Amino acid sequence: MSQVIKKEANIEQVSGTKERTFLSFKWKITSLSSLILLAVVLLFCSVSYLGLITNFDNQRDIEYQRYSREINSLIERLSRGLRQQAETIPYLDGMTEALLTNDKDKINEIFEQHWTLLHFHNGVEFVRFYNASNELTADWGVAEPNHSDDEIILEWVRQVNQDEVPINPLLCRKSCIQLTVAPLLIEGKTRGIAVIGISLADALLAFRRISGAEIGLLLHDSNQTTNTLYIEPWDIYIAAFTNKNESYEILKHAATMFSSMDALREIIQINWKNNYHQIKLFPLQSVNADEAHLVVISDVTSVVNNIHESIWTIALIGLLGLVISEFLLFGIFTRLLSRLKDVSYTLPLLSSGHFEDFRFSLAQTKKKQLFRDEIDMLYDAAVKLSIQLEDLEHKVSSRTKLLIEQKDTLSKERDFVANLLDTAQVIVLTQNAHGKIISMNAYGEMLTFYSEKELQDTPFLNILVSDYDSQDLSVHLDEINRGLRDQLRHEAITHCKDGTTRHVAWLHSRLSWNSTDDPSILSVGLDVTEYKRVEGHLAWLADHDPLTNLYNRRRFSEELEQAISRSDRYQHAGALLFFDLDRFKYINDTSGHQAGDALLRMVAGMLLRTIRSDDISGRLGGDEFAVILPEISTGGAIEVAKKILTHLNETQLTINSRTHKVSASVGIAIFPEHGENVHDLLAAADLAMYQAKDTGRNAWYLFSNEDRSRERVQTLVYWKEKIEYALLHDSFILYLQPIMDIQTHEIKHYEVLLRMLDSDGSILSPAGFISAAEHTGLIHSIDHLVLRKAITQAAKINQSGKHKISFSINLSAHAFNDPELLPIIKQELISH
Incomplete structure (x- = not known):
């Protein structure tokens, strides 16, 4: 009796407590599976939401890049139109003489007729004329009455008068005016400067029509009128805006959320009146660049709502599947665990060593099933447990041996990868999160003459030749470290230990890392020095005669x-x-x-x-x-x-x-x-x-x-090109003029006449090109061609045996000065 009490005490000591609340295994499994399924549903919803948001952000980045290009294109189109208008001014009736004489009254009188059309039809705000001495000759329209702006415009006029190259500055005060300062060219010389200004309002409206987004012009000018809308937190005035009232309210709401307008340089999103809007700031490159900005407001409500609806749909479907799964699991586990409970009640007999009683009890509780399952296997395993205990040590040793073999296999695979990196004909190195080199393969050591140990803990940028892209490269590598991009390709001149340099094409890829000492970037470099040398030689051949x-x-x-x-x-x-x-x-x-x-x-x-x-x-x-x-x-x-x-x-x-x-x-x-x-x-x-x-x-x-005589030069050049083309493409043809014997009325003799076949199929007589050929020295080539063709044709006819003929060949007077003529005649007669 005391032994039994002692055994129970030992059991209670192992269990930890005397009495614990019982909770059925089926409830534990059901609860745990519910938590797991719920976590899966939440994770899937989160991943789906992040994926949709990421895709949405990427699409908006692309859209705002397109907006930037459209804005630049519209401004460039305005500038191009202004330049074209400036170029036509000297061609107005009477304007050439007025500009040459610097007659201000005459200039005013002539241009006044065209000012109304430019102002109302083309939207031109103002026009100014300056003479070659940078003096204001005439002006139309209302320019900004600001002395400092007049000085700026005058400085641009001096610059264009000096360089004779038009410029297209942007001037922003109470509004933004796109200017063109262009020289007035008469007979290739500058006779004055035209300054033409046009408002950006048309460009804003055109952008609204193209993109569908709202766009406005923001200015920091403190001289705005009282009617101009003002945003106090940002100290900014709205000079122009499409859908002005609503856009103003949106910007006021954004100003309450962001104290600095610099936040708008990146895309921001706000919720205003249950609508979602994205705002992006585009600085203007004007004289006072910090005072003028363009802002674009896009309504993304429908897209954001679609994302939210998609996530809620996914969540509801997941929760419905969770409930159905729980009911099914509960029913299945209730039946299965009832059989497992019978086994659990019998197991204490095995622990006490009553193996016969254990097997008998299992036989009594085992129920016959149509199909065997894991619990049936548990019954069989429990019966065989006593026998299998004897083999346990043997099995443990076998498993240990297997683990050792697996370890050897993994070691061989690791050695194979290391050898592969060393034999690859590319530089392979790794960097940590701080951009310092951790390792480098054998080919990299051979190419750079640096050992891996010498480069360890050295910043990667230190082995590259510094240039104007070094700062950008550092930023891009940092983006890879922070996961903002996966890869980066670039070319750079790389230092070698012996003082030489190599041109290397690098590919940087992001690695997953846990600490700052782990590899963060895998950098693979391909030596393209020889390719660059060949490329440079080809560029040289494009400009030079290789002979x-x-x-x-x-x-x-x-x-x-x-x-x-x-x-x-x-x-x-x-x-x-x-x-x-x-x-x-x-x-x-x-x-x-x-x-x-x-x-x-x-x-x-x-x-x-x-x-x-x-x-x-x-x-x-x-x-x-x-x-x-x-x-x-x-x-x-x-x-x-x-x-x-x-x-x-x-x-x-x-x-x-x-x-x-x-x-x-x-x-x-x-x-x-x-x-x-x-x-x-x-x-x-x-x-x-x-x-x-x-x-x-x-x-x-x-x-x-x-x-x-230009006509004479052009005629000679024209015929020279035609003659050279005809000689190259065999476009000269021979006409045979028959000559009759008056006594016998037979035709056995012909005079050879030369004609040129033009590119349009027409036949040109020698009256047009013989003189040019004699003047340009191509007459000798024509003489040689006529000789070869005529002798070949005469030989072909005579060799046929049907006719015996002879030719008379006309040569130019220059043939007497041609030392090649007689050798050609001899060679052709011998050949035929």
């Missing part, structure tokens, strides 16, 4: 255009030398293209040694070269041309025991005297070059007043 390293035609034309512009602005004359090599084709044909290439390189080198450092040379194609001589007189240009001819005469090319002497024909054109644009100047120099060829080659020729 001679001189500028190509495109870049040379750009440089010539800039030189003409500088010459016009600073009133300094310049010169253009245009020349090609005499008998270059003969050198190519007799000694090969390698000889021609070598000759071109020699000429390019000679040019660079002959001209000044500020002069610009280029190869325009084939054997054509050109030189720009800025700030030089006519005599100086002629001396440079003579020097080039002298150095060319001293140049000799020896190939395969054959020596070729070099000469050229140089055309000289002075700008802006002989041309005010690239096309006219090149045409004049080209014409002068052919005039030099006509004088006997190896000479120079200055474009003279007798050659100034």
Whole structure:
């Protein structure tokens, strides 16, 4: 009896208390499952709500970015319209003469006729005219009567008078006026300044029509009228607003919630009269930039209400599912736990070692089931428990061995990942939350010559070359740390330990971290140094001739255009030398293209040694070269041309025991005297070059007043382009004029006539292009073409055996000076 009491005492000591309130297992399971399901419902509602809000915020960010672009576009459109109106002022009837004579009365009289149309139709607020001495000539409309504003406008007028470039400032006082300060150009020279102002009201209304949002203009000007709406907490006046009264009330409500207007620089959302509104501030870039802002108010009530309704619907559905699930769980567990209770009442026999009684009691309480379940398995497991206790130690040891094997597998996987990072041909490093390097792979050590230990605890930005983007990069990396963005791509010059640098393309990705010492950012860098080198070489090829390293035609034309512009602005004359090599084709044909290439390189080198450092040379194609001589007189240009001819005469090319002497024909054109644009100047120099060829080659020729006929130049250029196109695309065709023998009445002889097939299909006679071909030196190419075609056609007809014919071929008088003509005739006759 004492032993039984002692055992009960031990049991009570293990249980902790003598009597505890009993709570059925089914109620515990039901309560716990209810809490879990309720937590799941709440979590799902929270996640859904956060997802909808995040998506809503992202869409609004995109929308306000679009608003910003639309505002800038509308203001730019106003500026462009004002500039166009300013450009038309000198073309008004009589205005040119009035501006040239600075006749204020005449200017007032002429422009007064157009002021009403500009004011009422185009919305122009005011117009002012200033002369070249920055003096006010005339004005219309009502400008801001503010002396400081007049000084500002006058300063802009001085700037435009000096730079001759229009500007589009924005001036805000009681309202915002978009200004255009533009030069009045007459014959390419500034004869005065026009200042035109227009209110931003039309732009605000246009924005309202496009976006559907309310927009207003806020000013800090203390000189506003008493009728202007005022928001006291922000010390701001509403100069203009769409839907003014309601918008004013919304802003007043926002001012009670946000003491500083700077809060509106980010998107804020308020609830006003059960409606949700979002407000965003857009600063204006005006003279007094801190005094003027645009504010946009968007009604987002329907979207917010939809989000709330969606969340309530999700919550109600979740709660309904929770109630139904609880009822089902309670019914299921009631039946199952009644069987489990029988097992629990029998288990104390097992703990006391009465294994036979335990098995007998289980057999008595076990009920027959149609399908076996876990409780049946519990019955069987309890019966076998005494036997399985003997095997327990063996099973524990087996499980321990299995855990060891799993640990070895995980260790191998970890080593594989480490080796993979070390063998990857990219830099892989990790940073902590403070942007300091934690680890770096072996490839990174090899590329930068830094060891991982040397870079540990070093800020990542310290290994990059500082530039103007460094501050932005620091901000973006901080955004990754704070979870505001997941990835960042950029390129940067990276320091190496040996003093060299590498161009690396970096990809930064956010890692989950728990403490400031854990990795926060994974940075992967790809070395693109070689790619950048190739890219730079391709950019060089876009502007240069790869054979001679001189500028190509495109870049040379750009440089010539800039030189003409500088010459016009600073009133300094310049010169253009245009020349090609005499008998270059003969050198190519007799000694090969390698000889021609070598000759071109020699000429390019000679040019660079002959001209000044500020002069610009280029190869325009084939054997054509050109030189720009800025700030030089006519005599100086002629001396440079003579020097080039002298150095060319001293140049000799020896190939395969054959020596070729070099000469050229140089055309000289002075700008802006002989041309005010690239096309006219090149045409004049080209014409002068052919005039030099006509004088006997190896000479120079200055474009003279007798050659100034624009029609003549344009005609020569027009036909030269057509002839070159026809030679390239085989558009020359031969007509055969039959010649009859009067005695026999037979036709066995033909005269070969030349025609050109135009791009529109029409046939052009030689009367139009032969003269231009002779003048431009292309006549030799036409002679050669006619010879080859005629001989080939005669051979084809005679070889057929049906007819025996002969041709008469007309050649130009220049053929007698063509050293290539006789070799071509011999070669063609031999070939056919």
